[in-house]
Amino acid sequence: MNTPKKLVAAAVAAIALLGAPAQAETPPNVLVVAQNIDDIVALDPAQAYEFTSSEYMANVYDRLVQYDAEDTTELVGGLAESWEIDEENRTITFTLRDGVNFHSGNPVTPADVIYSFKRVVALEQNPAFILTQLGWNADNIEEMVTGEGNTVTLRYDGDFSPAFVMNVLATRPASIVDSQVVMENETDGDMGNAWLNTNSAGSGAFSLQDYRPSEMLRLAANPDYYKEGPKLDQVIIRHVAEAATQQLLLEQGDVDIARNMTPEQIAALPDEGFDVVVSPQAAIHFISFNQKVPELQNPAVWEASRYLIDYEGLTSTLLDGQMEVHQAFWPKGFPGALEETPFTYDPERARQILEEGGVELPINVEMDVFNFAPFTDVAQSIQASFAEVGINFDIVPGTTAAIITKYRARDHEAIMLYWGPDFNDPHSNAKAFAYNSDNSDEGYASTTTWRNAWAVPEELNERTIAALNESDPEVRQDMYLELQRDVQAEAPFVIWAQATLQVGMAENVEGYVQGATADLVFYRLVEKN
Structure with missing residues (x-):
């Protein structure tokens, strides 16, 4: 040529x-x-x-x-x-x-x-x-x-x-x-x-x-x-x-x-002569609870957990420039993303939810975490805030390969992970967070629902498939927004952040x-x- x-x-x-x-x-x-x-x-x-x-x-x-x-x-x-x-x-x-x-x-x-x-x-x-x-x-x-x-x-x-x-x-x-x-x-x-x-x-x-x-x-x-x-x-x-x-x-x-460049290096750029582009990225970060663990099966544990993460504190200090608060399974920056963030750090409310839900405390549970920054630092912060109400995480750091292998085998207890879509359609993540038609050990699926052994209610399964099949774009988007709200409030996941990227340029x-x-x-x- x-x-x-x-x-x-x-x-x-x-x-x-x-x-x-x-x-x-x-x-x-x-x-x-x-x-x-x-x-x-x-x-x-x-x-x-x-x-x-x-x-x-x-x-x-x-x-x-x-x-x-x-x-x-x-x-x-x-x-x-x-x-x-x-x-x-x-x-x-x-x-x-x-x-x-x-x-x-x-x-x-x-x-x-x-x-x-x-x-x-x-x-x-x-x-x-x-x-x-x-x-x-x-x-x-x-x-x-x-x-x-x-x-x-x-x-x-x-x-x-x-x-x-x-x-x-x-x-x-x-x-x-x-x-x-x-x-x-x-x-x-x-x-x-x-x-x-x-x-x-x-x-x-x-x-x-x-x-x-x-x-x-x-x-x-x-x-x-x-x-x-x-x-x-x-x-x-x-x-x-x-x-x-x-x-x-x-x-x-x-x-x-x-x-x-890291956030520290971005911050160190001279004030004159350089600009920074900040862009939300597709990876959403969450904690999930394996439903094979009896202590983690009470929905009150899931609900209380949503009030035990210092969302603003983490994203504005430790993770400044790396993540922003996001609490739904479809990432910001894509059509149909739910950007509502109804949960805030509130230990007293979490205690009340646990008490009203009849949860026996303390709960001692292992949490698998990638063994590199910022995951280890975030895990320590979350460990401290959960301990305030009697949920005690034993942090188990591991390589990415080891943790993913354990997760796919459903051998974990709690786990801190991130997830991104395979393609630009809400079903890519809805199938991962809101659908599980076969919860048996033999029914392997590359979804976080199956890997956490969550038997998704049949009504939610049906709505996920209905949204996949819906031909009216506006109706379909509304269906995904509702799916995100329901998973946000009622699933054994705590979705807490979305990655951001900072690009330095002349x-x-x-x-x-x-x-x-x-x-x-x-x-x-x-x-x-």
Whole structure:
């Protein structure tokens, strides 16, 4: 693929920054980002399932429908300019935009859409489950996804809300690839998988120009992008693992944006010359009680616990800049999120609830906690506040892998965790916090309800499925708001915070978009004044 000379020159200038002296300045037409990118395992949309690779795909590939830089909360047409939904027959027919080309210059066609979905299902890599929940498999995909003229018709097998289906189609594995280029680079029947992990074949605002694992990603602007094109010629994402080094590079002018600084480093930035973007992230933090433990089965314990966390104290001091108070299972920043926070730290009220509920005190229970900051510090604060009313936590720190394994086996007592959605639809978290159709040990489900052995009331199960299937968007949103209120008040979970992210940047950078998930990070609108 040919690269314009001005882009090559910019790239050389930007890469030279790797050895730049103090007070360097990044090129005016290049954005340089310091970020830990060693999580990348794959860049192929059919395989990639990591945070950094998700950000990469949001900028390099388009989908039929997507969330975009102008408004990360609104689902809009991507490669599809319009669509018709036939709920009765479970089909959606998309009309593709005219005149949209891949980076290669090849036009985007229905054949590319069909091929893209087919290869995700056929390769069966990590993210394939997101699409196969529509009832797609290797045997039926050619019947479920078809094309004619400039349209693509998708069929799905399930009584799903069209909103749910559309959100599935806006996810990473639904990215559309240039079938001609990918097939030309196929090796040993891998459908271009190896090649796509070091090259791109998209139609997005940027294309991949260079990738060096644990070193850098270099993206070149697509001047022919069908929407407003990127304002800068290139984005260079440098792998910088140490947060302190990121801060130093930002202050010296060697980078324009630092993505992984700590709150302390953010606070230490000079008052002049720098800005900070603060964004809620999708991870919600909670404590849950295993219902196999008799002492934790009384709903009065769950209710009292909601008044034994110093929400404001924790988020304004110990966790300042890392979390904010949030008390519902669907995160702020997504359509349909419940932002009401009815619970406050009130030990006296908790004592009254425990007494009226007939709870025998003291309760002594183990609480599993990740063995690194800020989790250990938060656990100690919560341990002290719960002890005031006779609920005594024995903190059991462990590695992430050990705790998750214990949790999946339902062998814990109490546990402090966080949870994030797999895709941008409330059902992604509703199924985790408000649904459990089989509470037997043999009925394993990757949900926090099953893992905590909570036999969800059948009425709540039915409402969760009803919300999944509801076709009216406004009615559906109201149903999820009510589900969140009920789980907030009546489930064996105490949801207490949502992660936030602080991004430091030079004050001349404008237009950077940091949404609630890695799928919602965009560079297309960035400019340097």
